[in-house]
Amino acid sequence: MENIINNYLPFVTLVGSVIALIFALFTAKKIMKYSEGNEKMQKISASIRKGANAYLKRQYSIVSVFFAFMFVVLCVMAACGLLTWFVPFAFVTGGFFSGLSGFVGMKIATLSNSRTANACISSLNKGLRVAFSAGSVMGFTVVGLGLLDISVWFILLKFVFKLPVDEITSAMLTFGMGASSMALFARVGGGIFTKAADVGADLVGKVEAGIPEDDPRNPAVIADNVGDNVGDVAGMGADLYESYVGSVISASALGVTAFGEMKAMALPMVMAALGIIASIIGSFLVRTSEKASQKQLLKALSRGTNTSAIIIAVLALPLTYYILGTVRYYFAILAGLVAGVLIGKATEYFTSDTYRPTKKLSDTSKTGAATIIIGGISLGMLSTVVPIIIVGACILIAFFVSGGTVSNPDHGLYGIALAAVGMLSTLGITLATDAYGPVADNAGGIAEMSGLDPEVRERTDALDSLGNTTAATGKGFAIGSAALTALALVASYINKVNTVSGGSADKSFDIMNPIVLVGLFIGACLPFIFAALTMDSVGKAAQSVVIEVRRQFKEIVGLMDGKAEPDYASCVDLCTRSSLKEMILPTIVAIVTPIAVGLLLGYKGVVGLLAGATASGFLMAIFMSNSGGAWDNAKKYIESGVHGGKGSDAHKAAVVGDTVGDPFKDTSGPSINILIKLLSMVSIVFAALVYNFHLL
Numbered sequence: 155m156e157n158i159i160n161n162y163l164p165f166v167t168l169v170g171s172v173i174a175l176i177f178a179l180f181t182a183k184k185i186m187k188y189s190e191g192n193e194k195m196q197k198i199s200a201s202i203r204k205g206a207n208a209y210l211k212r213q214y215s216i217v218s219v220f221f222a223f224m225f226v227v228l229c230v231m232a233a234c235g236l237l238t239w240f241v242p243f244a245f246v247t248g249g250f251f252s253g254l255s256g257f258v259g260m261k262i263a264t265l266s267n268s269r270t271a272n273a274c275i276s277s278l279n280k281g282l283r284v285a286f287s288a289g290s291v292m293g294f295t296v297v298g299l300g301l302l303d304i305s306v307w308f309i310l311l312k313f314v315f316k317l318p319v320d321e322i323t324s325a326m327l328t329f330g331m332g333a334s335s336m337a338l339f340a341r342v343g344g345g346i347f348t349k350a351a352d353v354g355a356d357l358v359g360k361v362e363a364g365i366p367e368d369d370p371r372n373p374a375v376i377a378d379n380v381g382d383n384v385g386d387v388a389g390m391g392a393d394l395y396e397s398y399v400g401s402v403i404s405a406s407a408l409g410v411t412a413f414g415e416m417k418a419m420a421l422p423m424v425m426a427a428l429g430i431i432a433s434i435i436g437s438f439l440v441r442t443s444e445k446a447s448q449k450q451l452l453k454a455l456s457r458g459t460n461t462s463a464i465i466i467a468v469l470a471l472p473l474t475y476y477i478l479g480t481v482r483y484y485f486a487i488l489a490g491l492v493a494g495v496l497i498g499k500a501t502e503y504f505t506s507d508t509y510r511p512t513k514k515l516s517d518t519s520k521t522g523a524a525t526i527i528i529g530g531i532s533l534g535m536l537s538t539v540v541p542i543i544i545v546g547a548c549i550l551i552a553f554f555v556s557g558g559t560v561s562n563p564d565h566g567l568y569g570i571a572l573a574a575v576g577m578l579s580t581l582g583i584t585l586a587t588d589a590y591g592p593v594a595d596n597a598g599g600i601a602e603m604s605g606l607d608p609e610v611r612e613r614t615d616a617l618d619s620l621g622n623t624t625a626a627t628g629k630g631f632a633i634g635s636a637a638l639t640a641l642a643l644v645a646s647y648i649n650k651v652n653t654v655s656g657g658s659a660d661k662s663f664d665i666m667n668p669i670v671l672v673g674l675f676i677g678a679c680l681p682f683i684f685a686a687l688t689m690d691s692v693g694k695a696a697q698s699v700v701i702e703v704r705r706q707f708k709e710i711v712g713l714m715d716g717k718a719e720p721d722y723a724s725c726v727d728l729c730t731r732s733s734l735k736e737m738i739l740p741t742i743v744a745i746v747t748p749i750a751v752g753l754l755l756g757y758k759g760v761v762g763l764l765a766g767a768t769a770s771g772f773l774m775a776i777f778m779s780n781s782g783g784a785w786d787n788a789k790k791y792i793e794s795g796v797h798g799g800k801g802s803d804a805h806k807a808a809v810v811g812d813t814v815g816d817p818f819k820d821t822s823g824p825s826i827n828i829l830i831k832l833l834s835m836v837s838i839v840f841a842a843l844v845y846n847f848h849l850l
Contacts, residue, residue, distance in 0.1 A: 163423070163424055164305060165305075165309075166424050166427050167301050167304060167424060167426065167427050168302070168306070168309070170426065171299070171302040171305055172298070174295075174582060175298035175299070177290075177430075177434055178290070178291045178295045181287050182262055182291045185262065185266050188284055189269065190268045190269055191268050191269070191271060191272035191275075194603075194604040195272065195606075198376075198599075202264055202267065202383065202596065203264040203265070205726045206384050209347060209726075209729075212730060213339070213344075217336065217339050220335070220339070220741075221249050221332070224245065224335070225246055228245055229242045231840075231842075231843065237328075238321070238325055241325060244307060244329035244332065246332060247303055247307070248328075248329030248330060248331065248332025249332035250332075250336075251395065252392045252395045252399075253340065253392060255295055255299050255300075255391040255392055256387070256388035256389060256395075257391075258292070258391070259295060259390070260384065260387045260391070263382075263383050263589070265288075266285065266593050267596035267597050267600055268597070269284050270285045270288070270596075271597040271606065274597065274601065274610045275606065275607070278442065278613045278616065281613055281617055282440070282441070282454070283441065284593075285590040285597065286455075286586060286590045288589070288590060289585070289586035289587065289588065289589035290437050290582075290583070290586040292387065292390075292391055292586065292589035293584070293585035295391070296394050296581065296585055297433070297581050297585075300398045300399045300426075301430070303329065304326070304399065304402055304423060307325075319416050319419060320410050320414075322419075323403070323419060324653070326403050326406070327404070327407055327650075327835070327839075328835075328838070329403075330404075330831075331835035331838070333392075333396040333399050333400070335741070335832065336396070337389075337395065337828045338829065340392035340393065341385075341389040341392065341393050341825045341828055342389075342691075342821065343733045343734060344381075344384040344386075344733070345385045345688065345692070345820050345824070346385075346688070346729075346736050346737060347377075347380070347384050347385055347733035348378075348380075348381025348382060348385030348386060349695075349696070349816040349817045349820055350692055350695030351374050351378040352378050352381060352816050353692070353696040353699070354374045354377075354700045355372050355374035355377070355703070356812065356813050357696075357700055357809075357810075358372075358374070358700055358703040359372040359375075361806050361810065363707060364801065366800070367598075367602070370602075371713055371714060371716060371720060372720065373703050373707075374699055374702075374725045375599065376726060377725040379599045379600075381729065382595050383592060383596070386592040387593075389824075390585075390628075390824070391589070393828055396828060397578060397581075397632055397636060397639065397828075398426075398578050398581050400639050401422075401571070401575050401577075401638075401642075404571050404639055404642040404646055405568065405571035405572055405574065406418075407419075408568040408571045409421065409422070411645075411646075411649050412565045417478060418568065421473070421474065421477045421478060422572060424477070425470065425487065426575065426579060428469050428470075428579070429466055429579030429580050429581065431465075432462040432463075432466045432469070433581070435465060436460075436465070437458055438458075439458045440457065441454060449508050451617070452623065458587070459498075459580065459583055459584055459587060460495070463491055463495060463580055466491060466576070467491055470487045470488070471484050482556060482557060483572055485555040486552035486556050486569035486570070486573050487572050487573065487576035489573050490572065490573030491576045492548075493545060493547070493548035494576070494577035494578075494634060496540075497540075497634040498627045498631050500541055500544065501541075501627045501629070501631075501780060501783070502623055504533060504537040504780050504784060505623055505783035505787055506623040507787040507790060512533075512784045512787050512788050514529070515529045515533055515784050515785070516789075516791045516808065519792060519805070520804050522807050523810035526788065526807050526808060530782075530784055530785045530788075530814070530815060533780065533781060534777040534781025534782075535777055537777070538776045541633075541634060545634055545637050545638065545772070553566035553567070555569060570641055571638070571645075574639045577631070577634065577638065585628065588625050588628030588629075590621060590624070591621020591625045594621045597614045597618075598615055615790075615793075619787065623783070623787065629783075629819065629824050630780070632824065633779065633823075636772070637768060637772045639831055640764070640772075640834055643831060643838070644761065644764045644765065644768070647760070647837050647838050647841060650838050651757045654841055654842040659757065659845070663762070669762070670758050670759065670761065672755060672759060673755055673758070673760060673762025673766065674765055675762075676747075677767035677833075678766035678767065678769065679766075679770075680747060680766070680767045680771070682770070684740055684743065684744065684822070684826060684829055685826065687743065689817050689818075689821070689822050691736035691821075692816070692821050693817075694732065695728075695729060695732035698728050702725055702728055706720050740825070744833065747763070747833070748763060748833050748836045749843075749844070752840065752844030753844060754849050756845075756848035756850055763837075764834055764837060767829070771829060772830070774823075775824070778822050779818070779823035779824065780819075782816065782819025782820065785812045785814065785815030785818075786812050786816075788808055788811065788812075789809060792804055793805065
């Protein structure tokens with residue numbers, strides 16, 4: 155049996171990746187058979203596609219310069235004996251596949267938006283199927299490419315270069331740094347683009363001019379729809395790729411530390427492959443009836459995700475016993491699965507307009523913008539309590555059922571890492587329910603701009619509103635898994651320091667040690683600095699869009715009467731230039747800080763930094779994501795007819811709240827969960843440098 159585990163199970167991961175990619179290709183071809191609609195719908199869709207392609211081309215050209223620079227730095231470190239020569243190449247492949255995941259998702263999303271709008275002419279269920287299929291392409295591309303990267307590197311390092319198992323995991327951890335770096339660029343840059351366009355379009359269009367959302371007279375409307383794809387699709391794809399890969403390789407690395415054997419490394423890899431099969435089965439169960447309510451639509455998506463989770467819960471038991479010879483680690487995996495579901499439900503409760511918190515938030519709009527902003531901030535802060543309790547319980551259960559003790563924590567830390575793998579094992583379908591939202595949003599814009607029957611817009615709005623909830627749930631899910639993965643990566647960093655020191659490093663990290671404490675404070679502060687930089691970037695970019703939209707309304711004769719066309723391209727170009735410029739500083743801060751702190755305070759200061767950033771970053775990310783999601787759905791709830799409906803004073807106040815929430819939920823919030831993992835990845839890669847050359 156040992157021979158089978160060592161020599162054949164890794165290939166199960168490769169087979170799983172191929173199945174995921176084939177399913178994504180099959181689904182994409184099925185989508186392409188649907189009609190794009192009339193000529194006007196096709197023209198609008200082509201404009202959105204052109205803008206998204208142009209943005210990503212410019213973004214990737216800038217990011218490639220960064221990767222080339224880092225490749226040279228890592229090669230120099232390898233030449234100095236601080237790294238192996240596999241590290242620079244692993245770093246590049248991690249970034250490449252992360253970017254490719256986002257690019258593929260964006261391509262299929264921009265090809266599916268008009269098809270979804272046209273499908274909604276027939277029925278709500280048909281529109282849901284097209285949009286969800288587009289999201290499925292994204293989901294299965296992410297998990298397929300993630301496992302492909304992992305399995306190919308593993309097969310090369312084990313069977314071609316014949317490295318010992320501990321050196322294999324050490325090298326593989328570093329391509330997580332490439333994936334995290336690419337994800338941060340994509341999330342921050344795309345998030346700034348999409349929210350600058352969204353805020354500019356809403357503030358001038360809805361509030362000042364009093365025209366509907368996605369009105370073709372609004373010069374920022376195409377930029378807004380482009381932003382949905384480059385931020386909410388391409389950025390999210392790179393983000394979740396990084397989360398998925400990070401959870402698997404960190405669990406594999408800790409498994410080697412705990413057992414010193416191949417079998418512990420194989421378990422998370424095979425678990426991820428089985429999750430692909432479970433996700434494919436669940437995806438076939440997503441369908442709904444015509445005139446479905448939000449609750450019924452949510453139930454349709456939950457049916458798919460819950461079925462996938464149940465399949466994994468059943469299969470993980472015999473798999474864990476077969477590989478490890480014990481079932482105790484199964485309960486750690488189960489704890490992660492249950493925690494993921496519970497975090498999703500908690501997020502849904504605080505952000506969906508079918509529940510009391512968001513309905514209550516909409517009530518505050520009756521007294522103006524200030525009160526709905528106060529209410530949204532309060533809701534977001536309060537919403538952090540439940541996820542903290544869930545993740546805390548998950549950590550304790552996973553640690554102790556896995557046999558971890560304070561004096562010998564290795565097996566317990568492996569259990570925590572397996573919980574993160576369990577939480578993300580069904581990412582294929584979880585991401586599909588998230589990625590479908592921007593497609594539905596675009597479909598609504600196309601329906602409005604092409605003058606389709608109001609009933610079509612009602613259907614796309616129903617899908618879009620559901621997408622806001624599933625997106626918030628997906629973000630909560632990603633943030634929860636990020637906390638578990640970040641904790642596993644901190645443990646991997648300590649093990650890396652122990653390795654580079656030859657076992658002589660002091661592994662006591664007393665909170666009263668001033669070096670650890672200073673690192674803790676710096677780490678706790680970092681998510682606030684990062685959020686401030688990204689929020690400010692959205693504000694500056696949005697200001698330029700607002701000024702441009704006002705200028706066009708004022709100067710283009712006949713625009714408001716529908717007799718002249720706005721200059722859409724200028725707003726797209728403004729958002730592109732602003733976002734690409736503004737994405738650089740936050741990303742550089744995230745990469746430079748752990749190196750600088752390490753060189754000053756040493757590895758103990760870095761451990762404090764990672765602990766502080768993980769704790770405050772987890773809270774900040776949940777707060778911002780949930781506040782933003784609740785503000786968005788409170789606005790949608792008012793637009794359904796309550797408190798005076800569209801155009802009322804309550805609606806205008808809710809639009810202001812939503813514009814504040816836009817960078818909360820789509821730029822700063824989701825970027826923080828990448829930040830806390832990137833800090834750990836950078837620390838691991840530069841551990842030898844810090845250990846050998848620190849000041850204190």
